Amino acid sequence: MAFTRATGKHRAPSRLTRRSAQVAGIAALATTGVIGGVSSPALAADSEALTAGSTGLTQAVAIDSTLADQIAAQAKAQQHQADLAAKAEAKAEAEAKARAKAEAEAKRKAEARAKEAREAEARAARAAERARLNAFHLPVAGSQVTTGYKSGGALWSSGSHSGVDFRAASGSSVVAVGAGTVVEAGWGGAYGNNIVLRMADGTYTQYGHLSSMGVSVGQSVTSGQQIGLSGSTGNSTGPHLHFEARTTPEYGSDMDPVAYLRAHGVQV
Template sequence: MASNPPAPAAPFVPSTEPFGFAGPSEEGPWEEWNPTEESLRPVRGRHRVAKQRGGGLARSSTVLGVGVIAAVGAGGMASANTGKPPVSISMPDLGSVGHMFGGSSDAAKGSATALSTVGVTTEETEQGAQDAGEALRDRIMAQAESQQVQVDSKAQTVTEAAIARQAEAAAAKAEKDAAAKAAAAKEKAEAAAKKAAEAARLAELAKEYRLPVVSYTITGTFGQAGSMWSSGYHTGLDFAAPTGTLIKAVHSGTVTQAGWAGSYGYRTVLTLDDGTELWFCHQSSISVSVGQKVSTGEVIGRVGATGNVTGPHLHLEVHPNGQAQAVDPMTWLRGKGLNP
């Protein structure tokens, strides 16, 4: 019985599929070749590897492709999650993996390709950059907003403190003004009360005091200068009135002098209870005598022109406590509630 000889082995043809995958062809399936130590060429250099043939290259390329895809996926996820720019990792060009084992020096060199960009589209890269940028922008905006809140809070605190100080100053000023107004009102009220009390007192005194003559004209006041008076100035108050006009006691008292007195003519001195002496001078006649007590408004004499005079009038002098120096009769009479 005849036997068929085995079919001759097909020549090895390197795969042209990406990542070293050997696909089916029209010539039939390929056998897998497992290289042995004897079939491998010795390593010539640092970057050179031994050639492989058949399906072994396809299986090695498959494993390498899966590792590259896993590395790319991990790198992409890390880049997208951390928001940091992708890290470039150089590795041999995948398109030349099938030729790395051909023994040529050019194939052994390969080409460098960024591992983080393998299998990642431009849109995904831009999206990751946008996400990282938005996250950074959100953090910056949050920090700026926090700082703005702090600035606004501090400004509000300063403003509230300034308003409080202004309010305190306004309150203090208002209190001070109110106190000043109250003091002024009190002072005014006290002055008015004092004035009213003085008016009442003078009104009571006016009942006890009266002017010496009823109808008169003031022709000479206290302190007038002139050679007519021996002292060089007028020492009394002159009430000009016709001769014979009645002269009445200003207040109750005792007659201490009554008679001729040189330049004063006929003079009557009435001493009051407080010791004040009233001099009634230039009389035409005297109606009282020394030691006589008189009351307010009682007639003590008449107007005349005796002594050193230029016309009929009553010359009135006031000497407190009987002293030689006279005071202004006008002021004294007004102090008794009278208005000459």
């Protein structure tokens, strides 16, 4: 009996057709990811190796990890440098403040020393002025006594000399032996033109036979100030200066004029 091949929809697929269908099915499963769950272990392992090798995921993860470490290290180094810079800046600022403080202190001390020096100079000047005012001088600079105190003779009404005579050419400068106030300035009889001063210590000095007078009553004079010029007015035998030291402004209260001047530091 002869066999015939069925035709139409009941025809069985050929071997080639079935093989193609299997391949197509496997491809579809691989595309959807089902092959990982239903395929054989060997096929799944091959698929994983293929997938990992073809996508490069392991390499990307390694690169990302290295880059992150590099960035972290760089950030740490930058932070370290920033900390060092901040410390250096703080140190420089502290040193600058210390220098400014030291300079201010040095300036303050220098100003204090300068002020102290000025004050000392002013005190010295005042002391020198007081010494000058309190110092005593010869009534005629560089002169000498020609007639001593209490010398006797007919020239004096009392019989003795109530003062001393200093050698002085006519017109020589006559000065106050010390600081005082003028209590008399004018004609004094036998004394001629005369000046009487009340001294700072309460004593009195008298200057007679003057050719001219340069002060007036009530005027204050300083030690060594010129008060007149020597002459030979009044009861006089020639130009000279008659000088007396008194306890009062009146005649008769005289005391030794040489001892008086020496007591005030004048060499006579």
